[in-house]
Amino acid sequence: MAERPEMAEVVAGVRLGVASASIHYVGRPDLMLMEIAPSTQCAAVFTRNAFCAAPVVVAREHLAKTMPRYLVVNAGNANAGTGDAGLDDARATCAAVAELMGCRFEEVLPFSTGVIGEPLPLARLVKGLPQAFADLRPDGWDAAARAIMTTDTRPKCVSRRLSVGGQTVSVVGTAKGAGMIRPDMATMLAFIATDAEVDREVLRRCLRQSVAASFNAITVDGDTSTNDACVLLATGLSGVRVREGNVAYDIFSASLSEVCTELAQAIVRDGEGATKLITIEVEQGRDEAECRRVAYTVATSPLVKTAFFASDPNWGRILAAVGRAGLEHMNVGEVAIHLGDVCIVRNGARDTDYTEARGQRVMASPEITVRIELGRGRAKARIWTTDLSHDYVRINAEYRT
Amino acid sequence: MAERPEMAEVVAGVRLGVASASIHYVGRPDLMLMEIAPSTQCAAVFTRNAFCAAPVVVAREHLAKTMPRYLVVNAGNANAGTGDAGLDDARATCAAVAELMGCRFEEVLPFSTGVIGEPLPLARLVKGLPQAFADLRPDGWDAAARAIMTTDTRPKCVSRRLSVGGQTVSVVGTAKGAGMIRPDMATMLAFIATDAEVDREVLRRCLRQSVAASFNAITVDGDTSTNDACVLLATGLSGVRVREGNVAYDIFSASLSEVCTELAQAIVRDGEGATKLITIEVEQGRDEAECRRVAYTVATSPLVKTAFFASDPNWGRILAAVGRAGLEHMNVGEVAIHLGDVCIVRNGARDTDYTEARGQRVMASPEITVRIELGRGRAKARIWTTDLSHDYVRINAEYRT
Numbered sequence: 076m077a078e079r080p081e082m083a084e085v086v087a088g089v090r091l092g093v094a095s096a097s098i099h100y101v102g103r104p105d106l107m108l109m110e111i112a113p114s115t116q117c118a119a120v121f122t123r124n125a126f127c128a129a130p131v132v133v134a135r136e137h138l139a140k141t142m143p144r145y146l147v148v149n150a151g152n153a154n155a156g157t158g159d160a161g162l163d164d165a166r167a168t169c170a171a172v173a174e175l176m177g178c179r180f181e182e183v184l185p186f187s188t189g190v191i192g193e194p195l196p197l198a199r200l201v202k203g204l205p206q207a208f209a210d211l212r213p214d215g216w217d218a219a220a221r222a223i224m225t226t227d228t229r230p231k232c233v234s235r236r237l238s239v240g241g242q243t244v245s246v247v248g249t250a251k252g253a254g255m256i257r258p259d260m261a262t263m264l265a266f267i268a269t270d271a272e273v274d275r276e277v278l279r280r281c282l283r284q285s286v287a288a289s290f291n292a293i294t295v296d297g298d299t300s301t302n303d304a305c306v307l308l309a310t311g312l313s314g315v316r317v318r319e320g321n322v323a324y325d326i327f328s329a330s331l332s333e334v335c336t337e338l339a340q341a342i343v344r345d346g347e348g349a350t351k352l353i354t355i356e357v358e359q360g361r362d363e364a365e366c367r368r369v370a371y372t373v374a375t376s377p378l379v380k381t382a383f384f385a386s387d388p389n390w391g392r393i394l395a396a397v398g399r400a401g402l403e404h405m406n407v408g409e410v411a412i413h414l415g416d417v418c419i420v421r422n423g424a425r426d427t428d429y430t431e432a433r434g435q436r437v438m439a440s441p442e443i444t445v446r447i448e449l450g451r452g453r454a455k456a457r458i459w460t461t462d463l464s465h466d467y468v469r470i471n472a473e474y475r476t
Numbered sequence: 477m478a479e480r481p482e483m484a485e486v487v488a489g490v491r492l493g494v495a496s497a498s499i500h501y502v503g504r505p506d507l508m509l510m511e512i513a514p515s516t517q518c519a520a521v522f523t524r525n526a527f528c529a530a531p532v533v534v535a536r537e538h539l540a541k542t543m544p545r546y547l548v549v550n551a552g553n554a555n556a557g558t559g560d561a562g563l564d565d566a567r568a569t570c571a572a573v574a575e576l577m578g579c580r581f582e583e584v585l586p587f588s589t590g591v592i593g594e595p596l597p598l599a600r601l602v603k604g605l606p607q608a609f610a611d612l613r614p615d616g617w618d619a620a621a622r623a624i625m626t627t628d629t630r631p632k633c634v635s636r637r638l639s640v641g642g643q644t645v646s647v648v649g650t651a652k653g654a655g656m657i658r659p660d661m662a663t664m665l666a667f668i669a670t671d672a673e674v675d676r677e678v679l680r681r682c683l684r685q686s687v688a689a690s691f692n693a694i695t696v697d698g699d700t701s702t703n704d705a706c707v708l709l710a711t712g713l714s715g716v717r718v719r720e721g722n723v724a725y726d727i728f729s730a731s732l733s734e735v736c737t738e739l740a741q742a743i744v745r746d747g748e749g750a751t752k753l754i755t756i757e758v759e760q761g762r763d764e765a766e767c768r769r770v771a772y773t774v775a776t777s778p779l780v781k782t783a784f785f786a787s788d789p790n791w792g793r794i795l796a797a798v799g800r801a802g803l804e805h806m807n808v809g810e811v812a813i814h815l816g817d818v819c820i821v822r823n824g825a826r827d828t829d830y831t832e833a834r835g836q837r838v839m840a841s842p843e844i845t846v847r848i849e850l851g852r853g854r855a856k857a858r859i860w861t862t863d864l865s866h867d868y869v870r871i872n873a874e875y876r877t
Contacts, residue, residue, distance in 0.1 A: 125806040126799030126824070156795045158825025191792020192826055255779060255796065296778040298793075299800035377697040377778070377864075378656060378872055385873035391592020392699075394557045395656065398527030399700035405526040423527070424559025425593055463778075468866050471779055472786035 084216040084234050086245045087270040088112030088310025091215030093222040096203025098196055099151025099189055104222035106200060108172070108207040109146040109266065115310045117142050118279040119184075120286055122258075122303035129154045129161035129195075130185040131304060133169065137181045144182040146306065147172050148264065149200055150223050150251070151189040155301040164195040171201040175208060188251060188264050188302050189225050220249040223264055226470060227253045231341040235330045239323045244271045244313045246330050250305075250338040254347040254471065256295035257375075258303050265290060265305040265338060271327050272311030277319055281328050282307045289335035292458040295346035296467075297375040307331075343459045348467030351383050354444040358455040365402055366456035369447060372400040380463030383443065388434025390419045397447060409450025415443060485617040485635050487646045488671040489513030489711030492616030494623040497604025499597055500552020500590055505623035507601060509573070509608040510547040510667065516711045518543050519679040520585075521687055523659075523704035529556035530596075531586040532705060534566040538582045545583040547707065548573050549665065550601055551624050551652070552590040556702035565596040572602040576609060589652060589665050589703050590626050621650040624665055627871060628654045632742040636731045640724045645672045645714045647731050651706075651739040655748040655872065657696035658776075659704050666691060666706040666739060672728055673712030678720055682729050683708045690736035693859040696747035697868075698776040708732075744860045749868030752784050755845040759856040766803055767857035770848060773801040781864030784844065789835025791820045798848060810851025816844060 089111055093104040111117075119138055121131050137143065147168055154161045169183035176183075187195065210218075220230035234247040252263025273281070286305055309317075317323045344352050355374050360366035373379055376396040382389040393412055398405075412420035415437035419429050437443060490512055494505040512518075520539055522532050538544065548569055555562045570584035588596065611619075621631035635648040653664025674682070687706055710718075718724045745753050756775050761767035774780055777797040783790040794813055799806075813821035816838035820830050838844060 124796060124799040125801075125803065126795050126808050153792070156792050156821065156825060158823065161825070190790075191796060192790075193792075255793075257800075298777050298779050298796060301792075301796050301799060376699050377868070378699050381869055381872035384869065387873070389591075389593075391554070391557050391594075391702075392656075394527050395525060395592060395699060395702050398525040398702060399658075400526075402526065407527050410527075420557065422559065424557060424562070463869060465866055465869050467778070468782055468785065468864060468869055471782035472788070 084232065084247050085213045086247050086268040086310060087312035088115060089268045089308065090211040090213050091219040092207040092210030092212065093215065093218050094203040094206035094210065096149070096199050098149050098199055104218065105150045106203045106207050107148040107219045107222040108204065108211065109219065110211055111144055111308055112310045112312060113144065115142060115308050116273055116275045116278050117306065117308050118275065118282045119304060119306045120282060122300055124299050124301045126156060126301050128187060128302040129157055129165040130187045131302060132162060133165040134184040134186065134304065137169070137184055140181045143184045144178045145172050145176055146184050146186065146266065148186040148223050150225050152187060152193055152195050153189045153191045153302050154187040154195040156192040157194060160194060164197045167197055168200060171204055175204050186264055186304055188223065191301060216247055216249055223251040225251065225253070226347055227251050227345050229345050231338055231345065233334045233337040235334055237326050237330050239315045239326055242313060242315045244269060244315045244327065246334050248334045248338050250342055252342040253345050254295060255298040255300040256293060256342060256346060257297045257299045258290045258293065263300060263303055263342060267306070267334060268308040268310065270310045270313035271315050271317045271323065273309040273317045277317060278307055278309055281331055284328065285332045285335040288332065289339040293339045293343050294371060294374050294458065294460050295343060295349070340459055343461055346461035347470045348464040349461035350441070350464055351462045352442045353383055353460045353462065354457065355460065356444060356446045356455065356457045357449065358446065359448045359450050359452055360454040361452040362454045363456050366454050367458070369397055369400045369402065369449065370456050370458045372396050373445065374458055374460035377463055383462035384464045386438040388414060388431060388438045390414065390434065393445060394420055406451070411448040411450070413446040414438070485633065485648050486614045487648050487669040487711060488713035489516060490669045490709065491612040491614050492620040493608040493611030493613065494616065494619050495604040495607035495611065497550070497600050499550050499600055505619065506551045507604045507608050508549040508620045508623040509605065509612065510620065511612055512545055512709055513711045513713060514545065516543060516709050517674055517676045517679050518707065518709050519676065519683045520705060520707045521683060523701055525700050525702045527557060527702050529554055529588060529703040530558055530562035530566040531555055531588045532703060533563060534570065535585040535587065535705065538585055541582045544585045545579045546573050546577055547585050547587065547667065549587040549624050551626050553588060553594060553596050554590045554592045554703050555588040555596040557593040558595060561595060565598045568598055569601060572605055576605050587665055587705055589624065592702060617648055617650055624652040626652065626654070627748055628652050628746050630746050632739055632746065634735045634738040636735055638727050638731050640716050640727055643714060643716045645716045645728065646670060647735050649735045649739050651743055653743040654746050655696060656699040656701040657694060657743060657747060658698045658700045659691045659694065664701060664704055664743060668707070668735060669709040669711065671711045671714035672716050672718045672724065674710040674718040678718060679708060679710055682732055685729070686733045686736040689733065690740040694740045694744050695772060695775050695859065695861050696744060696750070741860055744862055747862035748871045749865040750862035751865055752863045753843045754784055754861045754863065755858065756861065757845060757847045757856065757858045758850065759847065760849045760851050760853055761855040762853040763855045764857050767855050768859070770798055770801045770803065770850065771857050771859045773797050774846065775859055775861035778864055784863035785865045787839040789815060789832060789839045791815065791835065794846060795821060807852070812849040812851070814847040
């Protein structure tokens with residue numbers, strides 16, 4: 076039975092329930108409640124957008140005071156750009172959960188995702204809470220993943236079962252996000268739980284490290300959301316203790332990175348209108364920051380993205396994007412660019428062996444790696460992005476209609 | 477006769493000719509030759525893209541040595557990302573013009589625009605030169621504007637006739653550009669000529685000032701081209717002398733700014749797939765740099781641009797873009813955002829008087845001004861951009877096919 080994949084999507088100490096509250100969508104679950112065992116440690120990272128949403132402000136405040144017992148998440152309304160009224164609504168949401176569940180107000184963390192700038196329909200949200208409460212169950216991860224979707228076309232849920240000295244640890248995570256994706260210190264909404272026992276400081280460090288190379292290494296449209304949040308919960312109920320330096324730590328942190336990376340890639344694959352997953356690797360830079368700058372300049376260039384959509388090996392656009400990334404004293408004669416296993420640019424100009432047919436062969440693939448060698452150091456960075464398609468424009472032109 | 481608009485498009489001392497050289501396009505002029513009187517002073521600014529094109533390198537070299545007698549411009553091939561062979565081709569183009577016209581090699585400046593990374597078809601270009609020579613005429617500005625077009629749908633030519641103490645001065649300019657538009661110190665290709673007499677240093681200063689608030693204040697897709705160049709020529713043949721501080725200087729520099737701004741706006745209006753001209757004004761910043769950063773973050777956001785395309789007053793996307801612009805210590809409670817004459821955000825949240833109907837009314841217009849008040853200083857900046865439409869994706873997915 077342990078081999079059945081759905082068996083993995085349970086974390087001892089975590090129950091999830093959903094409800095259809097008609098917050099924006101009609102006839103589908105759009106409210107999610109997560110119940111967490113009292114022993115649980117929590118770490119979280121949030122958006123750096125200066126206009127961060129009301130629930131982000133309130134979740135930060137509550138997390139600074141105590142560990143959470145409940146997370147409450149709604150889709151369809153971001154409760155962002157809503158001023159003091161929005162803060163009142165986020166706090167009222169927490170108060171309603173606290174009253175229903177019998178916990179303290181600060182033990183509830185609120186999250187919202189959806190349209191920015193419209194008042195949260197608080198009454199409908201509160202009315203949906205008893206249904207979500209009645210629905211609480213340990214195997215509710217997949218239903219939860221569906222309830223938090225907005226323009227996502229697929230639920231995103233990733234799990235791992237780890238064996239540590241004969242004992243079993245679960246790591247399960249869910250995320251949503253398809254547009255306004257260029258996370259900065261956090262992503263869209265992501266909730267990850269484990270039944271490992273992890274101190275708060277260790278948990279924070281594990282989360283920071285995993286997020287840096289996963290959620291913080293993706294872009295769909297370059298737009299950092301007002302509501303990004305990534306929460307990591309450790310209930311400790313597996314009895315396996317993760318401490319810095321022990322075997323469990325290595326296994327757990329590697330597994331957490333895998334879960335985060337798989338969820339981050341799932342967000343990009345489901346990016347608005349995406350038809351391709353593009354990996355951009357920048358190597359031989361002076362430091363990681365300049366490698367990331369080059370990678371993001373290429374990844375957010377509309378000209379590069381439309382060329383990927385068209386499966387057109389128009390590598391001049393990649394070269395032009397590298398050239399405008401603003402690196403000081405760049406010697407273009409040192410730059411090489413590879414499309415998959417094909418070298419297209421060497422010493423700053425078209426490789427003598429390159430042919431359009433070889434470039435075309437790589438571009439036809441749904442998953443493409445662009446590798447850029449800067450020839451000025453040893454640092455590197457890797458990010459993931461999508462192409463820019465007709466459907467991206469359609470989805471975002473029609474979003475509110 | 478002086479009132480006929482086409483009469484204005486002559487600058488004493490400048491002749492232009494075009495030819496169909498089949499460099500990329502077939503059956504349309506794609507080669508332009510500009511002949512300049514010997515007395516002419518020249519100032520120019522070029523792209524800051526590290527991968528600047530071969531003709532940009534050669535034009536810079538030549539301009540450092542002497543004033544030009546001829547400009548030679550081809551459309552359809554950028555001669556960029558072409559390495560040493562590209563430099564040889566650009567120099568060979570100049571040599572061919574010099575031999576044909578009987579001037580020195582360094583007195584020719586080459587310019588190219590089109591696909592990046594393909595070898596310049598030098599033989600076809602050289603073969604077209606006699607036809608362009610035979611076509612040279614003072615009133616060739618409109619034909620020249622058409623010959624340098626790539627994805628442009630309209631020629632861009634702007635002229636002014638100035639009266640200075642009873643004498644007449646002409647200022648005429650042409651520009652091309654519709655994609656890869658985010659000029660940095662220069663724009664696409666722009667050629668402006670006057671018959672005023674202007675010292676080289678004064679000419680340079682006038683050009684820098686005019687370009688900063690015109691070509692360097694536009695973006696279509698955020699992509700800085702490898703070939704941007706803006707050239708200003710002063711033949712002196714009107715007999716009107718422009719010196720710093722005299723009346724002619726004030727009239728001339730104001731007129732030059734008008735011509736540059738009108739050409740820059742024409743590039744944006746003709747931006748790939750553009751259906752709207754968006755003006756973004758950022759005010760009350762600490763310095764101009766942060767105002768420009770906010771303006772460009774809003775102007776290059778695909779979510780903001782698709783909302784403009786859809787005429788959807790989805791102002792949350794504007795607010796989110798302002799929030800992610802990376803301003804230090806931004807107090808969002810001080811921020812106000814106006815859409816045309818309608819205040820949408822005040823004190824960081826939706827203005828109490830705002831209604832969707834009022835926002836919708838502004839968004840329905842083909843020309844929209846977004847005004848953002850940061851509430852932290854006295855600096856300001858203004859830029860122009862376009863929306864992001866289905867046609868943008870179509871044009872750039874099909875560009876090389």
